[in-house]
Amino acid sequence: MSSKLRFKMVEEAFDRKAAPVALPAERPEKYFGELVFDSRKMFEYLPRTAYDELQRAITDKHPISRSLADIVADGMRRWAIDNDARHYTHWFAPLTGGTAEKHDAFIQHDGKGGVIEEFSGKLLVQQEPDASSFPNGGIRNTFEARGYSAWDISSPAFILDGTLCIPTIFISYTGESLDYKTPLLRALNAVDQAATAVARYFDPEVKHVQSFLGWEQEYFLVDESLYSARPDLVMTGRTLIGHESARNQQLEDHYFGAIPSRVEAFMLDLELQCHRLGIPVKTRHNEVAPNQFELAPIYEETNLANDHNLLVMTVMAETARRHNFRVLLHEKPFAGVNGSGKHNNWSLGTDTGDMLFSPGRTALANLRFLTFTAITMAAVHRHNGLLKGAIMSAGNAHRLGANEAPPAIISIFTGTQLGRILESLVAAPATDLSNLRAKAEYSLGMAQIPEITLDDTDRNRTSPFAFTGNRFEFRAVGSAANCASAMIVLNAAVAEQLNIFRDKVDARVAAGEELTEAIIAEVRTLIESSRPIHFDGNGYSDEWKEEAARRGLDCENCAPRMFDAYLRPESVEMFTSTGVLTEVELRARNEVKWEMYTKKVQIEARVLGDLALNHIIPVATRYRSELVDNLIKLRDLMPDKAESYGAGDLEAIEKISVHTAAVRSEVAEMVEARKKANAINSEREKAIAYHDTVVPRMEAIRRHIDKLELLVDNELWPLPKYRELLFIR
Ligand code: ADP
Numbered sequence: 001m002s003s004k005l006r007f008k009m010v011e012e013a014f015d016r017k018a019a020p021v022a023l024p025a026e027r028p029e030k031y032f033g034e035l036v037f038d039s040r041k042m043f044e045y046l047p048r049t050a051y052d053e054l055q056r057a058i059t060d061k062h063p064i065s066r067s068l069a070d071i072v073a074d075g076m077r078r079w080a081i082d083n084d085a086r087h088y089t090h091w092f093a094p095l096t097g098g099t100a101e102k103h104d105a106f107i108q109h110d111g112k113g114g115v116i117e118e119f120s121g122k123l124l125v126q127q128e129p130d131a132s133s134f135p136n137g138g139i140r141n142t143f144e145a146r147g148y149s150a151w152d153i154s155s156p157a158f159i160l161d162g163t164l165c166i167p168t169i170f171i172s173y174t175g176e177s178l179d180y181k182t183p184l185l186r187a188l189n190a191v192d193q194a195a196t197a198v199a200r201y202f203d204p205e206v207k208h209v210q211s212f213l214g215w216e217q218e219y220f221l222v223d224e225s226l227y228s229a230r231p232d233l234v235m236t237g238r239t240l241i242g243h244e245s246a247r248n249q250q251l252e253d254h255y256f257g258a259i260p261s262r263v264e265a266f267m268l269d270l271e272l273q274c275h276r277l278g279i280p281v282k283t284r285h286n287e288v289a290p291n292q293f294e295l296a297p298i299y300e301e302t303n304l305a306n307d308h309n310l311l312v313m314t315v316m317a318e319t320a321r322r323h324n325f326r327v328l329l330h331e332k333p334f335a336g337v338n339g340s341g342k343h344n345n346w347s348l349g350t351d352t353g354d355m356l357f358s359p360g361r362t363a364l365a366n367l368r369f370l371t372f373t374a375i376t377m378a379a380v381h382r383h384n385g386l387l388k389g390a391i392m393s394a395g396n397a398h399r400l401g402a403n404e405a406p407p408a409i410i411s412i413f414t415g416t417q418l419g420r421i422l423e424s425l426v427a428a429p430a431t432d433l434s435n436l437r438a439k440a441e442y443s444l445g446m447a448q449i450p451e452i453t454l455d456d457t458d459r460n461r462t463s464p465f466a467f468t469g470n471r472f473e474f475r476a477v478g479s480a481a482n483c484a485s486a487m488i489v490l491n492a493a494v495a496e497q498l499n500i501f502r503d504k505v506d507a508r509v510a511a512g513e514e515l516t517e518a519i520i521a522e523v524r525t526l527i528e529s530s531r532p533i534h535f536d537g538n539g540y541s542d543e544w545k546e547e548a549a550r551r552g553l554d555c556e557n558c559a560p561r562m563f564d565a566y567l568r569p570e571s572v573e574m575f576t577s578t579g580v581l582t583e584v585e586l587r588a589r590n591e592v593k594w595e596m597y598t599k600k601v602q603i604e605a606r607v608l609g610d611l612a613l614n615h616i617i618p619v620a621t622r623y624r625s626e627l628v629d630n631l632i633k634l635r636d637l638m639p640d641k642a643e644s645y646g647a648g649d650l651e652a653i654e655k656i657s658v659h660t661a662a663v664r665s666e667v668a669e670m671v672e673a674r675k676k677a678n679a680i681n682s683e684r685e686k687a688i689a690y691h692d693t694v695v696p697r698m699e700a701i702r703r704h705i706d707k708l709e710l711l712v713d714n715e716l717w718p719l720p721k722y723r724e725l726l727f728i729r
């Protein structure tokens, strides 16, 4: 890219107008979900008996028969064709991240030389994508060479760009999961069973407990011309070099600022697409950083919410292009500017309509609330290192535990009120806690468990895991991540803790203790033992790092080493006892995590090497030679003044020379470090080598190039600068 082209791109971006959005004449309630084969469409397109049978299978979570699948497939095909779909695909989430599709047309030979459109139950229920092209961590080498995808009847099919998409799990022939959905469904099942048992202590009518997820997706928008002029953005999704612009987010004026019109058009369009796909997006606003925004839906059941988030990430990318933007989902696209996360608002609720993290009106309801809260805190405490492993990736490593980011330590913020209530339960004398059951019908049964109305304004933005009134908010999740990774660990860990809790309470009851007393005794123990995870202070402070280490919390700062948490005995025990992942799966999935980490860094390192040697150094040397030229001429012309007049030039020549030389030697060292790392066989050791030896070289290269950006003539600089990328829209 020449600097001339850069200026042309900037001009183009600057002149761009908002793209028109065709607003439907109807209100959202008319078109919401029109591209989804939901129960309304099922009712319309399926015979009554088939409809009833399918609904039962969905609620009771049992598989459907082949004959029912044939009927459903036929109805689905007719609906899809009525909505102009021509292809179908199984839609799944492989471990690479993102989603995968393999499109097939509905057409079949009709035996008379023509074609008819057909879709059988067999094709609906199961497909065999070529699994060898997806990462599997060696499972298929040891086991079976093929994998298959199978319909998840709990997530409805939908039409995207004329293709009927069928949400599926993706597993090997021997039953090992090769995706995120399979273990997520298992974890949701585990937490359903475990939480139902505990919820029944308080209300015997409870039959199921659902897990809910409300994600908040942060992202950046960059004009597409400027984006395409940055090879690093195109190839890696983030800027590998670039000096901070003079104005950044210091003015803090973006958050509440008006949404720019081009962005507003994009948001409106995106919202329309989402609503037609049945995704209940509700909130849209600017974020802290310039050109950073957020999108959030109304929360839904976790599996569906997660499918919707994956779908939203796809739809965002497409919609952005229609508006001449590119969407950046990377966790840290710009150094020195806020990164992007995806808060996972999580809660549990019963089929009888109670939210288990909402304080209630009776003492019993409040004891239930405190029970589920204490259990969650204990689970997060026990598995804090694992939860961190679940959200870690090469991208999120820049957002957590890196230079200008919060430390990679998981702690829970409760707010002062809830914190006080938890502690007062521990401190209360046993006599005060008796007779709770008898008093349960009164709203203020006892001093220790008062009617709780939590103050919603008691918030702490620095906490990675916060209680926010009626839910927990897992904020450390990365913007590009599949939320399932975090949701698998969280739900499974809570399920395990619920099971342990129930065993202990049951043992006490069997030994003659009254149920409520037994519950209170166990809740007190949990609150006491999980105190180290509770931290309401400033998570960004240096003191916290030391304090957290003293408390025994996981302080590992190196991303590939964080994945070790998956293989610790207590993690393996947790995953296997809840039936969420086997040890074979855990090992295989970790191989994939390490491999993905290495690949991401490897690609970045290559792109950076290319940018450094072929884009930056040539320009820097050309400018230096201009300065040298100028200085020589100055000396010729005014021999006695040259020293003072040319002093600045000489200094610039010096500096440019120092930085270009440093870039060259750092690049050479980086290439060397890569070669050494590539020769390592173990995926874990290789990823660690990339982290320990390649990443530091990349950071050094960047530092020198960013200095050069300030020294070299703006007219010559080949890449759009931060001020252009971040402020033009
Ligand atoms: P914030 O103030 O953090 O921006 P919002 O009120 O906008 O939060 O809500 C953020 C997300 O939390 C939304 O997706 C919302 O639907 C979700 N949410 C609200 N209550 C719950 C709950 N009980 N369980 C799960 N998610 C919830």
Ligand code: MG
Pocket (backbone or CB within 6 Å): 216, 343, 473
């Ligand atoms: Mg939030």
